Amino acid sequence: MRRPLGLLFLLLVLAGAAAGGWYWWAVARFVESTDDAFVQADISAVSPKIQGYVRELRVSDNQEVKAGDVLVVIDDRDYAARVDEARATVDAQRAAIAMLDTRRVWQKAVIAQAEASTKSAEAELTRAELELARQRQLAKVDVSSRQKYESADADQRKAEAGLARSRAALAAERDQLAVLDAQRQQEKAKQQQAEAALKTTMEKLA
Numbered sequence: 001m002r003r004p005l006g007l008l009f010l011l012l013v014l015a016g017a018a019a020g021g022w023y024w025w026a027v028a029r030f031v032e033s034t035d036d037a038f039v040q041a042d043i044s045a046v047s048p049k050i051q052g053y054v055r056e057l058r059v060s061d062n063q064e065v066k067a068g069d070v071l072v073v074i075d076d077r078d079y080a081a082r083v084d085e086a087r088a089t090v091d092a093q094r095a096a097i098a099m100l101d102t103r104r105v106w107q108k109a110v111i112a113q114a115e116a117s118t119k120s121a122e123a124e125l126t127r128a129e130l131e132l133a134r135q136r137q138l139a140k141v142d143v144s145s146r147q148k149y150e151s152a153d154a155d156q157r158k159a160e161a162g163l164a165r166s167r168a169a170l171a172a173e174r175d176q177l178a179v180l181d182a183q184r185q186q187e188k189a190k191q192q193q194a195e196a197a198l199k200t201t202m203e204k205l206a
Contacts, residue, residue: 053074053075054072054073054074054075055072055073055074055075056072056073057071057072058070058071058072058073059071059072079201079204082201083198083201083202086194086197086198086201087198089194089197089198090191090194090195090198093187093190093191093194094191096187096190097184097187097188097191100180100183100184100187101184103180104177104180104181104184107173107176107177107180108177110173110176111170111173111174111177114166114169114170114173115170117166117169117170118163118166118167118169118170120166121159121162121163121165121166121167122163124159124162124163125156125159125160125162125163127159128152128155128156128158128159128160129156129159131152131155131156132149132152132153132155132156134152135148135149135151135152135153136149136152
Protein backbone atom coordinates (compact mmCIF):
# COMPACT_ATOMS: atom_id res chain seq x y z
CA MET A 1 0.00 0.00 0.00
CA ARG A 2 2.82 2.44 0.83
CA ARG A 3 4.63 1.65 -2.33
CA PRO A 4 1.86 2.77 -4.73
CA LEU A 5 1.33 5.92 -2.69
CA GLY A 6 5.03 6.72 -2.83
CA LEU A 7 5.03 6.15 -6.55
CA LEU A 8 2.00 8.42 -6.96
CA PHE A 9 3.66 11.12 -4.86
CA LEU A 10 6.82 10.87 -6.95
CA LEU A 11 4.81 11.24 -10.16
CA LEU A 12 3.06 14.33 -8.76
CA VAL A 13 6.41 15.87 -7.80
CA LEU A 14 7.83 15.17 -11.23
CA ALA A 15 4.72 16.62 -12.93
CA GLY A 16 4.93 19.76 -10.77
CA ALA A 17 8.62 20.15 -11.53
CA ALA A 18 7.95 19.76 -15.25
CA ALA A 19 5.12 22.31 -15.16
CA GLY A 20 7.28 24.73 -13.17
CA GLY A 21 10.15 24.29 -15.62
CA TRP A 22 7.87 24.89 -18.61
CA TYR A 23 6.39 28.03 -16.97
CA TRP A 24 9.87 29.42 -16.25
CA TRP A 25 11.01 28.72 -19.80
CA ALA A 26 7.93 30.20 -21.48
CA VAL A 27 6.99 33.06 -19.14
CA ALA A 28 8.94 33.64 -15.96
CA ARG A 29 12.34 34.10 -17.55
CA PHE A 30 11.01 37.18 -19.44
CA VAL A 31 9.58 38.86 -16.34
CA GLU A 32 11.71 41.38 -14.43
CA SER A 33 10.77 42.52 -10.95
CA THR A 34 12.36 45.13 -8.73
CA ASP A 35 11.46 47.59 -6.03
CA ASP A 36 13.50 50.46 -7.62
CA ALA A 37 13.04 50.33 -11.40
CA PHE A 38 13.55 52.92 -14.14
CA VAL A 39 12.02 52.77 -17.59
CA GLN A 40 14.03 53.99 -20.60
CA ALA A 41 12.17 55.17 -23.68
CA ASP A 42 12.94 57.19 -26.82
CA ILE A 43 11.02 60.46 -27.01
CA SER A 44 10.77 62.49 -30.22
CA ALA A 45 9.54 66.04 -30.05
CA VAL A 46 7.06 66.87 -32.81
CA SER A 47 6.45 70.54 -33.57
CA PRO A 48 4.40 72.02 -36.43
CA LYS A 49 5.57 74.80 -38.72
CA ILE A 50 2.53 76.86 -37.82
CA GLN A 51 0.62 77.52 -34.64
CA GLY A 52 -3.04 76.68 -34.26
CA TYR A 53 -5.64 74.47 -32.69
CA VAL A 54 -5.62 70.74 -33.46
CA ARG A 55 -8.61 69.93 -35.64
CA GLU A 56 -8.02 66.19 -36.05
CA LEU A 57 -5.75 63.57 -34.42
CA ARG A 58 -4.84 60.78 -36.82
CA VAL A 59 -2.72 58.54 -34.57
CA SER A 60 -3.39 56.57 -31.42
CA ASP A 61 -1.18 55.71 -28.44
CA ASN A 62 1.86 53.56 -29.26
CA GLN A 63 1.00 53.50 -32.94
CA GLU A 64 3.96 52.94 -35.24
CA VAL A 65 4.49 55.78 -37.66
CA LYS A 66 6.98 56.58 -40.39
CA ALA A 67 8.30 59.72 -42.03
CA GLY A 68 5.62 61.49 -44.02
CA ASP A 69 2.66 60.19 -42.00
CA VAL A 70 0.10 62.81 -41.01
CA LEU A 71 -0.11 62.83 -37.22
CA VAL A 72 -2.44 65.76 -36.61
CA VAL A 73 -4.40 68.21 -38.70
CA ILE A 74 -4.20 71.81 -37.51
CA ASP A 75 -7.03 74.22 -38.05
CA ASP A 76 -5.77 76.46 -40.86
CA ARG A 77 -8.55 79.03 -40.95
CA ASP A 78 -6.36 81.75 -39.41
CA TYR A 79 -3.59 81.16 -41.93
CA ALA A 80 -6.08 80.92 -44.77
CA ALA A 81 -7.29 84.36 -43.75
CA ARG A 82 -3.68 85.56 -43.75
CA VAL A 83 -3.21 84.16 -47.24
CA ASP A 84 -6.29 86.03 -48.42
CA GLU A 85 -5.00 89.20 -46.77
CA ALA A 86 -1.55 88.81 -48.34
CA ARG A 87 -3.10 88.12 -51.75
CA ALA A 88 -5.26 91.23 -51.40
CA THR A 89 -2.15 93.26 -50.60
CA VAL A 90 -0.44 91.96 -53.73
CA ASP A 91 -3.51 92.80 -55.82
CA ALA A 92 -3.63 96.29 -54.31
CA GLN A 93 0.02 96.89 -55.18
CA ARG A 94 -0.53 95.67 -58.72
CA ALA A 95 -3.48 98.01 -59.06
CA ALA A 96 -1.39 100.90 -57.72
CA ILE A 97 1.33 100.17 -60.29
CA ALA A 98 -1.23 99.93 -63.07
CA MET A 99 -2.65 103.31 -62.04
CA LEU A 100 0.85 104.82 -62.06
CA ASP A 101 1.48 103.36 -65.50
CA THR A 102 -1.71 105.01 -66.73
CA ARG A 103 -0.64 108.31 -65.20
CA ARG A 104 2.79 107.98 -66.83
CA VAL A 105 1.19 107.53 -70.26
CA TRP A 106 -0.96 110.60 -69.66
CA GLN A 107 2.05 112.54 -68.32
CA LYS A 108 4.07 111.72 -71.42
CA ALA A 109 1.24 113.12 -73.52
CA VAL A 110 1.30 116.28 -71.40
CA ILE A 111 5.07 116.53 -71.87
CA ALA A 112 4.68 116.13 -75.63
CA GLN A 113 2.13 118.95 -75.61
CA ALA A 114 4.48 121.12 -73.50
CA GLU A 115 7.33 120.39 -75.91
CA ALA A 116 5.13 121.48 -78.82
CA SER A 117 4.20 124.66 -76.97
CA THR A 118 7.89 125.33 -76.31
CA LYS A 119 8.75 124.90 -79.98
CA SER A 120 5.91 127.24 -80.91
CA ALA A 121 7.19 129.80 -78.39
CA GLU A 122 10.69 129.48 -79.80
CA ALA A 123 9.35 130.10 -83.28
CA GLU A 124 7.37 133.10 -82.07
CA LEU A 125 10.46 134.53 -80.41
CA THR A 126 12.48 134.08 -83.61
CA ARG A 127 9.77 135.86 -85.60
CA ALA A 128 9.59 138.68 -83.04
CA GLU A 129 13.37 139.10 -83.02
CA LEU A 130 13.48 139.31 -86.80
CA GLU A 131 10.64 141.83 -86.83
CA LEU A 132 12.34 143.92 -84.16
CA ALA A 133 15.60 143.91 -86.14
CA ARG A 134 13.74 144.95 -89.28
CA GLN A 135 11.92 147.77 -87.51
CA ARG A 136 15.19 148.94 -85.96
CA GLN A 137 16.80 149.24 -89.39
CA LEU A 138 13.76 151.02 -90.81
CA ALA A 139 13.69 153.39 -87.86
CA LYS A 140 17.31 154.34 -88.45
CA VAL A 141 16.48 155.60 -91.95
CA ASP A 142 13.18 157.11 -90.87
CA VAL A 143 11.15 154.68 -92.97
CA SER A 144 9.27 153.17 -90.05
CA SER A 145 7.58 155.02 -87.26
CA ARG A 146 8.70 154.99 -83.65
CA GLN A 147 5.41 153.36 -82.69
CA LYS A 148 5.99 150.33 -84.93
CA TYR A 149 9.49 149.92 -83.52
CA GLU A 150 8.21 150.01 -79.93
CA SER A 151 5.44 147.57 -80.82
CA ALA A 152 7.99 145.17 -82.31
CA ASP A 153 10.17 145.54 -79.22
CA ALA A 154 7.18 144.75 -76.98
CA ASP A 155 6.31 141.71 -79.10
CA GLN A 156 9.89 140.47 -78.81
CA ARG A 157 9.86 140.82 -75.02
CA LYS A 158 6.48 139.13 -74.87
CA ALA A 159 7.81 136.25 -76.97
CA GLU A 160 10.79 135.87 -74.64
CA ALA A 161 8.50 135.71 -71.62
CA GLY A 162 6.25 133.20 -73.38
CA LEU A 163 9.20 130.98 -74.20
CA ALA A 164 10.44 131.15 -70.62
CA ARG A 165 6.99 130.09 -69.36
CA SER A 166 6.83 127.23 -71.87
CA ARG A 167 10.25 125.96 -70.88
CA ALA A 168 9.39 126.18 -67.19
CA ALA A 169 6.13 124.29 -67.79
CA LEU A 170 7.99 121.64 -69.78
CA ALA A 171 10.57 121.21 -67.00
CA ALA A 172 7.79 120.90 -64.42
CA GLU A 173 6.02 118.21 -66.44
CA ARG A 174 9.26 116.30 -66.88
CA ASP A 175 9.89 116.55 -63.13
CA GLN A 176 6.39 115.16 -62.56
CA LEU A 177 7.24 112.19 -64.77
CA ALA A 178 10.37 111.59 -62.68
CA VAL A 179 8.21 111.66 -59.54
CA LEU A 180 5.86 109.09 -61.06
CA ASP A 181 8.82 106.87 -61.98
CA ALA A 182 10.12 107.06 -58.40
CA GLN A 183 6.66 106.24 -57.04
CA ARG A 184 6.41 103.29 -59.40
CA GLN A 185 9.73 101.92 -58.14
CA GLN A 186 8.52 102.24 -54.56
CA GLU A 187 5.24 100.51 -55.35
CA LYS A 188 7.11 97.79 -57.25
CA ALA A 189 9.30 97.17 -54.20
CA LYS A 190 6.19 96.96 -52.02
CA GLN A 191 4.66 94.53 -54.49
CA GLN A 192 7.73 92.29 -54.34
CA GLN A 193 7.60 92.34 -50.54
CA ALA A 194 3.90 91.49 -50.60
CA GLU A 195 4.50 88.63 -53.05
CA ALA A 196 7.29 87.29 -50.82
CA ALA A 197 4.99 87.45 -47.78
CA LEU A 198 2.25 85.67 -49.72
CA LYS A 199 4.68 82.94 -50.81
CA THR A 200 5.92 82.43 -47.24
CA THR A 201 2.38 82.21 -45.87
CA MET A 202 1.31 79.73 -48.56
CA GLU A 203 4.39 77.57 -47.93
CA LYS A 204 3.42 77.29 -44.27
CA LEU A 205 0.04 75.93 -45.31
CA ALA A 206 1.51 73.47 -47.83
